Amino acid sequence: MGDIQEPRKILPIVAAFSRYGEALEWGKTQAEAAWGEIALVSEPFLLTETTYYDQEMGPGQSKQFWAFSELRSPGDLPDWKRTSNRWEETYAQTGLWPEERPLNLDPGYISEAKLILATTKDRDHRIYLRDGIYAEVTLHFRHKAWTSWPWTYPDYQRPEYHEFFDRCRAYLRQRMTA
Numbered sequence: 001m002g003d004i005q006e007p008r009k010i011l012p013i014v015a016a017f018s019r020y021g022e023a024l025e026w027g028k029t030q031a032e033a034a035w036g037e038i039a040l041v042s043e044p045f046l047l048t049e050t051t052y053y054d055q056e057m058g059p060g061q062s063k064q065f066w067a068f069s070e071l072r073s074p075g076d077l078p079d080w081k082r083t084s085n086r087w088e089e090t091y092a093q094t095g096l097w098p099e100e101r102p103l104n105l106d107p108g109y110i111s112e113a114k115l116i117l118a119t120t121k122d123r124d125h126r127i128y129l130r131d132g133i134y135a136e137v138t139l140h141f142r143h144k145a146w147t148s149w150p151w152t153y154p155d156y157q158r159p160e161y162h163e164f165f166d167r168c169r170a171y172l173r174q175r176m177t178a
Contacts, residue, residue, distance in 0.1 A: 009071035010109040011172040012080065015117070017047060017063035023091060023103040024064055030087045031066060031105070035080070039069035040171060042164040049154035056101040063155065067110070067168045071175055074116070078133035080107035081118035108138070110168045115139040115146070115156075125151045141169065 012035060016027045024044070032038055044062040047053075053061060084105035091103045108117035117138045119126060126134040138156050139146045146162040155161065 007074050008111065009176070010074045010111045010116075011168055011175075012068045012070075012072050012076075012107065012109050013115075013168065014066045014084065015063055015106040015108065016066065016104065017053075017057075017061045018103045019058050019060045019062070019099075020097060020102055021062075023097070024062070026091055027087060027103055027105050028066060031068075031084075034083060035068050035070070037069040038066045040067040040164070040167055041065070042161075045155070045158070045160060047155060049158075053101075053104065056099065057104065058097075058099045058102075061104075065161075065164055065168075067171065071172070072109075074109055074111070077107065077109065077116070077118050077135060078129045078131045081120070081133045082131060085120070110165060110172060112169065112173065113141050115165060123151070125149070139165070 014031055016024050018024050028038065042065040044064045047061045047063055051059070084107050088101065088103055088105055092101055096102070106117055108115060115138050117136050119134050119136055120132055122128070122134055126136045128134050136151070137149065138152055139148055141147070146165055148157045
């Protein structure tokens, strides 16, 4: 029998996307106010791999990643997802944009071994956490590189994303030894 231990701290991230820069900035402001300083910000990446969200969000979305400076417990992930869902609803209710869902916020985290995303959708490769929230191992770090799974979203297979996740992983490792 193994000893029960507290999990290692992880680096919280958010994948935010919208077709409106103002919506991304609003989400970033909410996230910083709730979860603290953002240490790393990716460039905005134009989403070209799918049209899945076009009906509710409109075409031409850009995705940006935010990594937070404070390391946290991975057990907090369901709280982050429920909070980000409330922010999405609040922003949609402002009526600033014609789309039903002008902002999408997907919290997750990076550990030394993987990138996890939170979701409300159950699938065969997702594990239920609590409070209606599931976790997905979207990427894993193997042989010094981010590696996808059969279910990894196509955009998460982009080298530009992996470069940003490399920066996040290096930041996490530096913070763990400090």
